[in-house]
Structures are given as structure tokens and as C-alpha cells.
Amino acid sequence: MSAIIGLAALSRLLPHPPNVTPIAAIALFAGAHFCNRKAAFLLPIAAMFLSDLVLGFAVYGGALLKSQPVVYFCMLMAVVIGRLIRNNGSALKIASATLGNAVMFYLVTNFAVWVWGALYPRTWGGLIACYTAAIPFFRNSLIGDITFVAVLFGGFAVLQRFFVSLREPLPA
Numbered sequence: 001m002s003a004i005i006g007l008a009a010l011s012r013l014l015p016h017p018p019n020v021t022p023i024a025a026i027a028l029f030a031g032a033h034f035c036n037r038k039a040a041f042l043l044p045i046a047a048m049f050l051s052d053l054v055l056g057f058a059v060y061g062g063a064l065l066k067s068q069p070v071v072y073f074c075m076l077m078a079v080v081i082g083r084l085i086r087n088n089g090s091a092l093k094i095a096s097a098t099l100g101n102a103v104m105f106y107l108v109t110n111f112a113v114w115v116w117g118a119l120y121p122r123t124w125g126g127l128i129a130c131y132t133a134a135i136p137f138f139r140n141s142l143i144g145d146i147t148f149v150a151v152l153f154g155g156f157a158v159l160q161r162f163f164v165s166l167r168e169p170l171p172a
Contacts, residue, residue, distance in 0.1 A: 012051035019140040023047055024105065025148030027075050028097055031082020032089055033156065040083070044075040070112040074105045089153065098149045099142070106131075106138040 012021050027044035034040040052068055078101045085093045110131050113119070120126035160166045 012047075013054055017140050017144075019137045020144035020147075022144070022148035022152070023075060024078050024101060024141070024145050025098075025152050027078035028082040028094075028101060028145075028149060029152040029156070031079035031084075032086050032094075032097075032153075033082075037083075040079050041076060044079065045072060048072060048075060067109070067112055067116065070109055074108055077101070077104060077108075094149060094153050098145050102138065102142045102145050105141060106134065110134045 012023065023044050026047065030040040030043045034043075048068075048071070081097050081101050081104075085097050111127075113134070114122070114127050114130040117130075120130045156166070
């Protein structure tokens, strides 16, 4: 599991389009497939924390660290959403979970930007402006989430056909 955490953390440090990382997909996958609940919740949080140590101090300074508790909460919620499809991981349920998680992340994190940030007035118009300005980031998140969910869930489904031992929940 430490290798997965390391790779996930590294994915946030390598050049990539804004908001296109596998962390949310990993959180959904861990929730859906890990039988060890603690490991499912630990995986995305550990990956976020390790990469935030670098990003927060070396790249963005303290500005990143102020909003991160909300992002961490959303990653924990992604694991919960993944656990909801644990016993029935049909393509439709996986797609719905992916879309639902992306929408939840967009709504919650941008609400936090509006509440705690200084970019938008704390008015209805300010909230609408905040959500409107975040649409390109939502598009990127959704594209990234769909791509990485397809790779993780699809790749795992293919592997399950060849390796009988993978047909049981992952111990993590």
C-alpha cells in the first residue's frame, strides 16, 4: 500500500492540467474494493498529505494549507461514496458515483473558497461568480476522474478475469 500512496502523491507533483489527478478515483476505488476500512480512508489522505507537504511549503506557501481541510473532507467522502457501490459495482453505479463525487467536490470546495477566501463578496452574486469561475476546474476534475476511474475500475475488472484471487475484496 505504501507504493500506491507514493505513486498517488507523486501524481500531484508531476506536471498535469489543473485538477487532473487520480486521488479522487483512488479514493472511490479504495472505498469500493478495500475490505480494510482504515486502509481505504488512509490511502487518499496519506497521498494528499505527502504531496501537500511539498506543494504547501515549496510551491504555494501557506495559502494552500488554509483550504486543505475541506479538500481532505471531500476525499474522505469519496471513500464513503465508493463504499456505497461496494457490493454492486456495475458500470452505471461506478459512473454515477464518479459524477456524484465530482459534483460534491465542486460544490463543497468552491463554497469554502467563497466563505473563507477574499476573491468574492459574501453575497448571492459573489457565490454565483465563484461557482461560475470554477467551471473550467470542474470540467478538468470530471475528465480526470472519469479517466482514472476507468483505468482503475476497468483495469481491475480485467485483472479479475485472469486472477481468481482478485475476485475477493482487497485486503489493502
